[in-house]
Amino acid sequence: MTSAARLLDRIQNSRDILGVLFLLPAAALLLVFLTYPLGLGGWLGFTDTTIGRPGVFIGTDNFVSLARDSVFWLSVWNTFLYTAIASVLKFGLGLWLALLLNRNIAFKSLLRAVILLPWIVPTVLSAIAFWWIYDSQFSVISWTLTRLGLIDHYIDFLGQPNLARGSVIAANVWRGIPFVAISLLAGLQTISPSLYEAAMLDGARSWQRFRHITYPLLTPIVAVVMTFSVIFTFTDFQLIYVITRGGPLNATHLMATLAFQRAIPGGQLAEGAAIAGAMIPFLLAAILFSYFGLQRRAWQQGGTDA
Amino acid sequence: MAAVELRGVRKSFGATRVIHGVDVSIADGEFVVLVGPSGCGKSTLLRMIAGLEEISDGEIAIGGRVVNQVAPKERDIAMVFQNYALYPHMTVRDNMSFSLRLARAPAEKVQERVGKAAQILGLESLLDRYPRQLSGGQRQRVAMGRAIVRDPQVFLFDEPLSNLDAKLRVQMRAEIKELHQRLRTTSVYVTHDQIEAMTMADRIVVMHDGKVEQVGSPLELYDRPANLFVAGFIGSPAMNLLPGVVRRSGSGAEVELADGGRVAAPPTQAGDGQAVTYGVRPEHLSLGTPGQGLTAEVVVVEPTGADTHVLARVAGKSLQAVFRERHPFQPGQQVSLRPEAPKTHLFDAATGLRI
Numbered sequence: 001m002t003s004a005a006r007l008l009d010r011i012q013n014s015r016d017i018l019g020v021l022f023l024l025p026a027a028a029l030l031l032v033f034l035t036y037p038l039g040l041g042g043w044l045g046f047t048d049t050t051i052g053r054p055g056v057f058i059g060t061d062n063f064v065s066l067a068r069d070s071v072f073w074l075s076v077w078n079t080f081l082y083t084a085i086a087s088v089l090k091f092g093l094g095l096w097l098a099l100l101l102n103r104n105i106a107f108k109s110l111l112r113a114v115i116l117l118p119w120i121v122p123t124v125l126s127a128i129a130f131w132w133i134y135d136s137q138f139s140v141i142s143w144t145l146t147r148l149g150l151i152d153h154y155i156d157f158l159g160q161p162n163l164a165r166g167s168v169i170a171a172n173v174w175r176g177i178p179f180v181a182i183s184l185l186a187g188l189q190t191i192s193p194s195l196y197e198a199a200m201l202d203g204a205r206s207w208q209r210f211r212h213i214t215y216p217l218l219t220p221i222v223a224v225v226m227t228f229s230v231i232f233t234f235t236d237f238q239l240i241y242v243i244t245r246g247g248p249l250n251a252t253h254l255m256a257t258l259a260f261q262r263a264i265p266g267g268q269l270a271e272g273a274a275i276a277g278a279m280i281p282f283l284l285a286a287i288l289f290s291y292f293g294l295q296r297r298a299w300q301q302g303g304t305d306a
Numbered sequence: 307m308a309a310v311e312l313r314g315v316r317k318s319f320g321a322t323r324v325i326h327g328v329d330v331s332i333a334d335g336e337f338v339v340l341v342g343p344s345g346c347g348k349s350t351l352l353r354m355i356a357g358l359e360e361i362s363d364g365e366i367a368i369g370g371r372v373v374n375q376v377a378p379k380e381r382d383i384a385m386v387f388q389n390y391a392l393y394p395h396m397t398v399r400d401n402m403s404f405s406l407r408l409a410r411a412p413a414e415k416v417q418e419r420v421g422k423a424a425q426i427l428g429l430e431s432l433l434d435r436y437p438r439q440l441s442g443g444q445r446q447r448v449a450m451g452r453a454i455v456r457d458p459q460v461f462l463f464d465e466p467l468s469n470l471d472a473k474l475r476v477q478m479r480a481e482i483k484e485l486h487q488r489l490r491t492t493s494v495y496v497t498h499d500q501i502e503a504m505t506m507a508d509r510i511v512v513m514h515d516g517k518v519e520q521v522g523s524p525l526e527l528y529d530r531p532a533n534l535f536v537a538g539f540i541g542s543p544a545m546n547l548l549p550g551v552v553r554r555s556g557s558g559a560e561v562e563l564a565d566g567g568r569v570a571a572p573p574t575q576a577g578d579g580q581a582v583t584y585g586v587r588p589e590h591l592s593l594g595t596p597g598q599g600l601t602a603e604v605v606v607v608e609p610t611g612a613d614t615h616v617l618a619r620v621a622g623k624s625l626q627a628v629f630r631e632r633h634p635f636q637p638g639q640q641v642s643l644r645p646e647a648p649k650t651h652l653f654d655a656a657t658g659l660r661i
Contacts, residue, residue, distance in 0.1 A: 194391035197358050202405035202456075203379035212404070216395045299395040299436040 044273035051267040062274035071250050072275060075258040079279075081165065082254060083233045086172045090229055091222075093173065094180025099210075101181065102188045112182070119178035127242035130171040134158050134243065158244055161251030168252050171239050176232065180225055187221035188214065220300070227290030231283060255279050308369030308382075308459040308492055309334045310355065315364035317350055317516075324350055325516040327364065332509075335490045337483075341503035342513035343539070349464055351513070352496045356385050356462050369459055384453035385462040389469065390445045392437040392452075398424075399433040402451045423454040426485070443474045450485065461486075463495040467502065479505055500540050504528070512536050529649075534658035537585050537651060543615060545585045546625045549655065554578040561652070565621035567601055570647040576661050583658070585651035588615070591627040594644030600625070604639045618643070 011017050045062055049055030066072045101112055118126060133140055134157035142154040157167045191214065199209045237256040240246060246253035246261060253261075255275055263272020310332040317325040325347045332338045340348040353359040355366055357378035365372050373381050392401050399420055400407075406416045424430045427447045437445055446466060453461055463482070467475045483506050486493055497503055503510045504524045512519040512527065512535070519539075520532040531537035537545045550561040552571060559571040561584045569584070576582060591600075602618035602625060609615075609632070616627045616635055620643075627643055635641065654661050 192389065192391065194387045194389055195393060197356075197378075198385070198387060198391040198393075198452075199404070200358070200378045201356060201383065201385050202452075203408045204404075208408060212408075213393065299438065 041273045042277055044270050045277040046274075047270050049270045049273075051264075051269055055270055058270075062270055063278070066271070066274055066278065071253070072258065072278075074250055075246075075253040075255050075275075076278075078165070078250075078252060079234060079254045079256075082169060082172070082236070082252075083230060086169050086176065086233050087226065087230050089169070089173045090176045090180050090233075091226060094177050094225075095184055097177065097181040098184035098188055099214075101185050112185070115181060116178045118175050119182075123175065123238040124242055126175060127171065127239045130167075130174075130239070131158075131243045134167050159248055161248060164244055164248055164252050168240055168243055171243060172233060172236060175239065176229060179232075180229055183225040184218065184221060187218050191217050223290060227286060230286050230289075234282065234286065235279065309367075310460055310492060310494065311365070311367040312351075312355075313365040313367070315351065315354065315361060315366060317347070317354060317359065317362045323516065325354075325362075328513075328516075328518050330511055330518065330521060332492060332494060335492055337486050337493045337495065337506060337508045338511060339495045339497060339503040339507035339509075340511045340513055341497055341500055341539075342519075344498055346513040347516040348496045348498075348513050352385075352462055352464055352494060355460070355494060356383055357381050382459040383462055384456045384458040384460075385464065386446075386449045386453055386466045388465040390437075390449040390466075392445055392448055394437050397434050397436055398429060398440070398448050398451075401437070401448055402455045404452070405456050419455045419457070420451075423451045426454065426488070427451050442470050443478060446470065446478055447481075450482070454485075454489070459492065461491050461493040463493065465497055466495075467497070468499075475502075482506065501542060504540070510540075512539060514539075530660070531585075531651065532660050534583060534585075534653050537653065537660075541587055543588045543626045543628065545587050545651070546591075546623075547653075548584045548586075548621065548623055548625070550582055550584045552576045552578060552580045552582055552652070563600070563621045564623075565601070567599075567621065569599060569645055569650075571652060572648055572650045574652050574661060576652060580661075581655035582661065583653040583655050585653060586645045587649070588626040588628040590646045590649045591643045592646070593629070593631075593633060594642040596642050599642050599644035602627075602641050602643050604635045604637055604641060606637065607635045 044055075046057055046059060047055035048058045048061070097115065101108070101115065105111065132138060136154060136156045136159060139154060139157060141157075142151070145151045146154070156163070158164045195213050195217075196209055199213050204212060235256055236254060237260065240252055240254055240257045241260070244252045246257045250258075255278065259272045259275035259279075261272075262268045262275060266272070312328050312330045312332075315325060315328045316323070328351060330338070340351060342348050350359055354361050355368075357373065357376065361374050365374060367373065368381055368383070393404065396404065402420045402423060403416045406419060411419075420433070421430075424433055427450060429444070429447055429451055432440065432444060432448075437448065440448065446469075449466065466482070467478050470478060479502060482495075486506075495502075495506060504527075507524055509521060509523055510527055511521050514535050520527060520536045522530075527536055527540045531540060531545075534547065538547065548563055550563045552574070553560045553562050553568065554577070559574055559576065560568045561571045561582065562568050563584070571584075600620050602620045604616060604618050605624075606617040607614060608617070612630075614629045614632060614635075616629065618625050618627060618641070625643075652661050653659060
């Protein structure tokens with residue numbers, strides 16, 4: 001046996017070396033497409049880079065100037081408002097939809113598939129559809145309402161700050177409901193029907209069955225679903241960018257859209273990176289929330305069989 | 307406590323009819339077992355009493371009140387489910403007190419009822435545990451505790467022991483029976499296990515294909531099965547059933563089997579030449595002198611310790627015999643089995659009914 005063949009033989013029989021080898025492709029993908037851009041973004045936030053000019057390290061100057069930037073604070077406020085209202089609505093409506101779909105209804109599987117549509121359609125396409133729906137001259141909503149005689153002139157959905165905020169939130173809710181509804185439906189189906197029968201015999205009305213059986217047994221899934229939903233909403237970019245581009249008067253600018261606008265069209269790469277970096281603490285908080293929300297509750301511990 | 311009346315109860319799921327007219331009256335304080343093979347409709351019938359399934363036709367009355375249109379929670383019944391249906395996110399205490407808390411019972415009353423039920427069932431030390439932390443038998447007890455706390459008119463049990471291992475099942479069987487002797491609450495108990503039915507019931511309702519085959523006390527069913535189905539279903543090992551023809555001679559009668567052998571028939575009105583099914587329980591066969599009774603060839607010998615089961619072949623059919631004595635049988639050996647004539651059964655070959 002030559003020494004090369006012996007080396008090959010040793011590699012083939014070593015769990016450690018093989019393990020590293022198998023790990024490499026995935027690790028390379030993560031490093032190149034996730035860790036490196038994230039690290040670069042973080043670094044850029046501490047430099048004065050602009051497009052076409054490599055910058056130098058300037059410490060926290062970008063963050064100091066952002067702290068005095070009212071547009072930045074407006075985007076933070078918008079982001080929180082957008083996330084809070086949209087998440088609450090998605091949770092409420094999604095849960096309601098899940099409860100409806102969990103009943104025995106005709107065309108159950110077809111309905112479940114249809115419900116998923118808003119989630120499968122590429123966001124940009126649905127955003128363009130909403131853009132038309134909210135258009136100041138061609139809005140189908142305004143058209144319908146005038147025909148019904150409810151209003152006498154077209155609503156300028158995207159022209160007034162609060163109306164524009166409401167409009168983009170509605171679009172986000174429409175898009176996000178399927179995820180919440182289908183996930184919660186999966187959770188509902190893990191609850192044994194005999195628990196409801198037992199509760200019914202114990203004298204629980206339908207609201208009490210929801211309050212004492214459905215909801216407590218659903219909380220572990222609610223924690224996961226809502227964490228993801230909050231993260232998706234907080235980092236939303238596509239809907240806003242297509243429908244309003246942050247307008248009117250920055251009223252719908254989220255941190256993600258502002259970061260992009262400052263960095264790419266505006267050329268201030270460093271400032272954009274700093275805005276994006278400012279999102280990290282909030283996202284970390286959301287992850288911590290899910291971490292604690294996902295802790296096994298006392299009733300889930302012990303025995304392995306149900 | 308209350309009596310339960312089923313009058314002409316029918317159930318169909320769409321076009322499929324699963325229960326075809328059941329009439330049973332269950333007396334106040336009685337322990338009645340519904341038994342039958344799976345798919346015979348016994349669980350559906352129980353769920354109809356509970357109000358979890360609608361009644362397609364007929365009437366169910368609890369304590370004299372027709373409950374067809376009464377919601378489950380208004381029927382004043384408690385049910386023990388096959389999978390126990392304990393609320394996984396509640397402690398044993400909360401599981402047991404759930405119904406009382408929903409009814410806004412005062413705290414002292416809840417405390418007292420739960421304490422009493424826990425004491426009856428030996429659950430005092432487990433009150434703060436969650437269902438996941440309990441063994442199968444303990445969960446079973448909690449499920450019963452939840453029923454006892456309600457102090458209902460009727461207890462309904464839906465195969466409560468089928469998830470337990472054999473040893474625990476025997477133990478819980480006795481516990482449930484003892485509990486009933488103590489509380490005297492009318493109970494309806496569903497099982498597919500005829501031994502559970504025999505050991506626990508005051509009266510057994512044997513069901514098959516959505517119909518009641520026979521209603522009676524365990525020993526009535528054992529001694530005088532009304533038809534071939536009950537004969538084959540009740541008793542373990544099962545009754546031997548052999549085809550034959552009645553031969554009358556003077557005042558007595560004999561049954562001629564397929565191989566030409568003849569055995570004495572039980573007292574019967576059956577006419578000469580009538581085709582019948584002859585039934586004899588394995589424990590009613592004893593070793594006879596050659597040329598007397600059934601000529602059998604020993605196939606398998608199974609000693610269980612207390613008694614010995616012998617699988618034999620008679621007139622081309624399998625036949626089982628159980629002996630208290632320890633006979634030195636060998637496979638292939640020819641033996642003569644003598645049935646106890648008064649304890650044998652005759653069924654009409656065409657209708658399957660007892661004659």
